[in-house]
Amino acid sequence: MFDELPAYYGGKPIRESVLGYGSQSITDHEKKAVVDALDGDYITRGPTVEEFEDRVADFVGVDHAVATTSGTTALHLAGEAAGFSSGDEVITTPLTFASTAHAATYTGATPVFADIDPYRRTLDPEAVREQVTDDTEGLIPMYYGGHPPDIGAMLDIADEYDLTVIWDACHAFGGTWREEPIGAQRDMAMFSFHPVKNITTGEGGMVVTDDDELAERLRRLRSFDMNYDPEGHKDEPWYQVAEGLGYNYNFTEIQAALGLAQLDRIDEFKQRRDEIIAQYDEALEGISGVRTPPEPVESDPMYHLYAIEVSKDFGCDRKEFVNAMHAENIGVQVHYVPLHYHPYFQEEFGYERGQLPETEAVYDGLVSLPLHPEMSDTDVDDVITAVRQLAMYHQ
Ligand SMILES: Cc1ncc(COP(=O)(O)O)c(C=O)c1O
Numbered sequence: 001m002f003d004e005l006p007a008y009y010g011g012k013p014i015r016e017s018v019l020g021y022g023s024q025s026i027t028d029h030e031k032k033a034v035v036d037a038l039d040g041d042y043i044t045r046g047p048t049v050e051e052f053e054d055r056v057a058d059f060v061g062v063d064h065a066v067a068t069t070s071g072t073t074a075l076h077l078a079g080e081a082a083g084f085s086s087g088d089e090v091i092t093t094p095l096t097f098a099s100t101a102h103a104a105t106y107t108g109a110t111p112v113f114a115d116i117d118p119y120r121r122t123l124d125p126e127a128v129r130e131q132v133t134d135d136t137e138g139l140i141p142m143y144y145g146g147h148p149p150d151i152g153a154m155l156d157i158a159d160e161y162d163l164t165v166i167w168d169a170c171h172a173f174g175g176t177w178r179e180e181p182i183g184a185q186r187d188m189a190m191f192s193f194h195p196v197k198n199i200t201t202g203e204g205g206m207v208v209t210d211d212d213e214l215a216e217r218l219r220r221l222r223s224f225d226m227n228y229d230p231e232g233h234k235d236e237p238w239y240q241v242a243e244g245l246g247y248n249y250n251f252t253e254i255q256a257a258l259g260l261a262q263l264d265r266i267d268e269f270k271q272r273r274d275e276i277i278a279q280y281d282e283a284l285e286g287i288s289g290v291r292t293p294p295e296p297v298e299s300d301p302m303y304h305l306y307a308i309e310v311s312k313d314f315g316c317d318r319k320e321f322v323n324a325m326h327a328e329n330i331g332v333q334v335h336y337v338p339l340h341y342h343p344y345f346q347e348e349f350g351y352e353r354g355q356l357p358e359t360e361a362v363y364d365g366l367v368s369l370p371l372h373p374e375m376s377d378t379d380v381d382d383v384i385t386a387v388r389q390l391a392m393y394h395q
Contacts, residue, residue, distance in 0.1 A: 006390050008324035014382050014389070015329040022196030022304075022333075023372045025269065030261040037257035045223075045250040052256035053206070055263055056191075060183040062208045064215035067251035067259075068222055071170045071192025072099040074205030075140075077249065078188045079103035081207075081217040082138055082164040090138040091131050092168075093123045093149075094338040094359045100142050100168045101339055109137070110349060113340055115358045119294050121307070122149035124358065128157055138164045143172035143182065145305035145335070145368075146198070147294055151177055151185060158186075166190065170205075173198040174266050174302030182301070183208045188218075193255075196372070198269060198302050199262035201255035222249045270302045272373040276380055280306055280369060283384040287391050289314025291365070305335055309365035315394025318365055325367075328386040333368045 005011030037048060049067055057065040068074045079102075084090055086108035092101055094113040101111035114127040121144040128139065139158055141149040158165045167182075167189035175182040183189035188211070191197070193204035207218050220226070225246025233239050262269075277293075284290050291309040310321045318334070325332040338359050340351035353360070369383055 004389065006324050006328065006386070006393050008320075008327035009393065013327060013329050014386050018329045018331055019370050019375070019379050019382065020331045020372070021368050021370045023374050024195040024200045025265070025373045027265075029264065030258055033257040033261040034254055037253045040253055043253050046253050048253040048256040048260070049251050052251075052259045052263075055260060056206055057208060059263065059266075060181045060189075060208050062184055063210045063212070064218075065206050065208045066215060066218040066222060067256065068205045068207065068249040069251060070203050071168075071190060071194065071197075071205040072102065073247070073249040074190035074192070074207045075099050075103035075166070075168065076106045076247075077218050077221050078166045078190055078207050079107045079109070079138075080221055081188070081214045082166060084109040084138055084164075087135060088137040089131075089133060089135045090140060091123075091128050091136060091163075092140040093142050093144075094340050094356050095121055095144060095336060095363065096142045096168065096339065097170075097336055098339060098342065098344070100140055101345070103140055103166055103168075104138065105348070110135075111339070111345070112136070113345075113351065113356060113359075115356045116144075116362065117150070118358045118362050120144070120147055120149060120297070121294070121362055122147065123154065125150050125153035125157060127358075128154070132157070132161050136161060136163060138166065140166045140168055142168035142170075143175075143301070145293060145307050146171045146175055146301045146303040148172070148175070148177050148182065148297065148299045148301060150297075155185065164188075170194075170197060171304035172301060174270050175300060177299040179300075182299075184210075187211060188214060193259060193262075196304070198273075198304055199259065199266060201251075201259040201262070204251060204255050204259065220244075221246050224248060266302075269373045272375075273303055273371060276371055276375055277303055277306055279377075279380050280384065284308065284387060287314075287387065288395060289391070290387070303371065305368045306371040307335060307366050307368045309362060310367055311365050314391060316390070318367060321367055321390065324390050325386055328382070330383055330386050331370060334363075334366050335368050336363075338363050 090104035
């Protein structure tokens with residue numbers, strides 16, 4: 001079966017067209033919803049945005065959902081609503097996208113990176129405890145690939161030190177923990193609706209919370225921190241005033257229509273992701289030098305990523321593995337270059353390579369294989385064949 005040389009070493013690529021690691025799934029259902037939205041009275045934030053927020057709030061089981069222009073702006077609003085500011089420290093994971101830490105940095109607070117639990121690839125509770133100081137105000141755990149961090153331990157730490165928790169659940173929309181939807185845990189959680197995420201609105205994000213005051217703050221900040229009903233407004237109906245430094249992070253009717261139509265398909269998306277994961281797990285488990293993703297702990301996650309770790313037993317390093325998969329036209333990716341490797345965090349906060357050994361060891365092997373609901377069984381087989389062929393070549 002594998003007489004062929006991998007393409008990277010001179011053989012013919014397994015695929016003619018490139019398979020991306022992630023992709024949206026858009027049908028006529030979504031297209032019609034978007035076109036209908038364009039016929040509405042509003043195309044910026046209006047009743048469809050409220051409907052989408054209500055549907056997400058119901059789905060997650062919380063009182064409030066506040067839609068924003070992206071996951072990044074959702075994090076920004078959450079950090080500001082939490083009241084983070086200069087001099088505060090906010091603990092988060094280094095194995096994430098830069099925006100996670102920006103819930104702190106945008107507010108002037110300092111992001112403090114705690115090392116990860118290498119099994120879950122999420123914050124290690126003990127490492128978090130070691131980073132708590134008198135200046136610690138917040139905690140931002142992140143769901144790597146959709147896999148929950150140790151939620152119970154994070155909540156215990158937050159209680160013990162009176163920290164505001166913002167869950168970066170960008171990868172985790174649609175999953176549950178202890179049969180409770182992910183995002184329902186205090187104080188705020190946020191999602192991204194970028195095209196590769198579990199549902200998409202093109203760009204978009206959402207903060208969810210049960211806290212009335214936080215929700216009010218989030219809504220005000222999203223829209224210029226404008227008081228639309230100040231004293232005097234009744235007599236002078238044009239009178240509206242900015243009471244602070246707000247933003248225009250308004251979500252549109254067009255995005256909301258797309259989001260509602262995607263929500264209708266969430267069970268289908270989860271089912272297909274689960275099927276692909278089961279096929280990968282079965283096919284890859286026995287390959288030496290490949291670690292498959294962790295088993296769910298007390299949860300039924302909706303996985304965004306299928307990230308394996310390639311170790312030296314595989315016979316080639318991660319760089320060669322990635323380039324060899326690309327040569328087969330399989331668009332694997334690495335999530336993520338740890339935040340303490342980035343010049344911004346090094347120059348602003350003095351981080352250096354070598355400071356977070358568990359994160360660095362995991363990072364060295366990480367490769368995300370393609371995972372999205374539009375993948376056919378042939379696409380899945382192509383990925384599996386490419387990994388097996390590469391393993392045979394090296395082992
Ligand atoms: C963990 C995590 N947090 C935040 C973001 C930012 O989301 P967005 O791209 O919607 O701004 C991303 C996006 O890739 C992410 O993966």
